[in-house]
Amino acid sequence: MRKRSAQRDGEINLSQILSSIISEIVQRSPALSHVDVSRVLVCIGSNRGGRRGGMYGKLIPLRFENGSSLLRYRGRYYTIPEISHNGASCLYIIYFYMPRFFDLPLEEKLRVMFHELYHISPCFNGDIRRMGAVKTAHGHSKKHFDTLYASELKNFIRYIEATPLKYFLEIDSHALYRQYRRVTAVRMKHPKPVIINF
Numbered sequence: 001m002r003k004r005s006a007q008r009d010g011e012i013n014l015s016q017i018l019s020s021i022i023s024e025i026v027q028r029s030p031a032l033s034h035v036d037v038s039r040v041l042v043c044i045g046s047n048r049g050g051r052r053g054g055m056y057g058k059l060i061p062l063r064f065e066n067g068s069s070l071l072r073y074r075g076r077y078y079t080i081p082e083i084s085h086n087g088a089s090c091l092y093i094i095y096f097y098m099p100r101f102f103d104l105p106l107e108e109k110l111r112v113m114f115h116e117l118y119h120i121s122p123c124f125n126g127d128i129r130r131m132g133a134v135k136t137a138h139g140h141s142k143k144h145f146d147t148l149y150a151s152e153l154k155n156f157i158r159y160i161e162a163t164p165l166k167y168f169l170e171i172d173s174h175a176l177y178r179q180y181r182r183v184t185a186v187r188m189k190h191p192k193p194v195i196i197n198f
Contacts, residue, residue, distance in 0.1 A: 010181035015042045017168055018096060018113075021160075025113060028159060029152040032117050034124045038088045044185035045095040056101040057112045059119040060093040060190055063126025071193065078193035085186075091126040093191070099173035106169040107157055114153045115146065 019042045026035045047055070062080050064071040071078045083090045094116050096102075101112060119137065121127045131139030138145040160166055176183055 012176070012180045012183055014044050014096075014098075014176075014183065014185040017165075018042045021165055021169070022094075022113065022117065024160070024163075024165070025110075025117065025156055028156055029114075029149070031149055031152055032114075032120075034122055035117060035120055036091075036124060038086070039091045039124075040120075041083065041085045041090045041093045042186065043093055043095050043188055045097045045187070047097045047100045055097055056104065056108075057097065057116045058095045059116045059128070060095065061121075061126055061128050062091050062093065062191065065127055065130075067121070067123065067125025067127050069126075070196075077196050077198070079196050080191055080193050083191060091124065092120060093188075095190075102171075102173040102176060106160070106166065109169050110157055110160065111146075111153060114149045114156075118145070118149050 019037060019040075022035075022040065022042065023037045026032050026037055045058075062083060063069055064078075064080075069079055083093070096112070101109065104112065119128050121129050128137060130136050131145065160169065171179065
């Protein structure tokens with residue numbers, strides 16, 4: 001993304017730009033090489049009043065444990081409705097929240113992106129990376145979880161500094177709306193499991 005071309009057409013699609021950055025991350029980070037970006041939908045959510053309990057990003061898996069499309073709970077079966085984007089069946093949705101995520105500095109934006117991507121199961125089956133029997137998402141420590149991708153994050157920050165994407169990652173939410181006449185993105189409510197009958 002170049003600043004000059006963005007000024008010329010006056011429009012930016014946040015989901016597309018963030019998807020492009022995720023593609024670069026996946027290509028350059030061995031720990032995330034299992035991620036098929038075409039099956040990850042990037043959405044923008046809103047923080048009410050600039051807040052949401054400190055939330056910057058969130059990964060939503062679209063399958064249950066071990067990639068199962070069905071969950072049996074208290075005698076009922078549940079599934080998550082199919083979500084497709086650009087002809088591909090999605091296995092994950094990543095939400096980035098406006099304005100909190102966009103007001104972070106470049107390094108912190110990338111840390112949030114790595115964090116959410118690292119939650120994706122190494123099997124890339126729609127389930128999360130399960131870190132423990134009790135504290136499934138982060139294991140015994142969120143701080144330890146963040147160390148698991150720290151070196152790759154550091155390497156990627158060095159890489160992105162020399163690319164045109166650096167400009168996008170440096171501007172905040174106010175600058176986005178000042179810079180671009182039209183700011184668009186994919187938006188949708190969090191999908192919820194539904195009961196199915198056989």
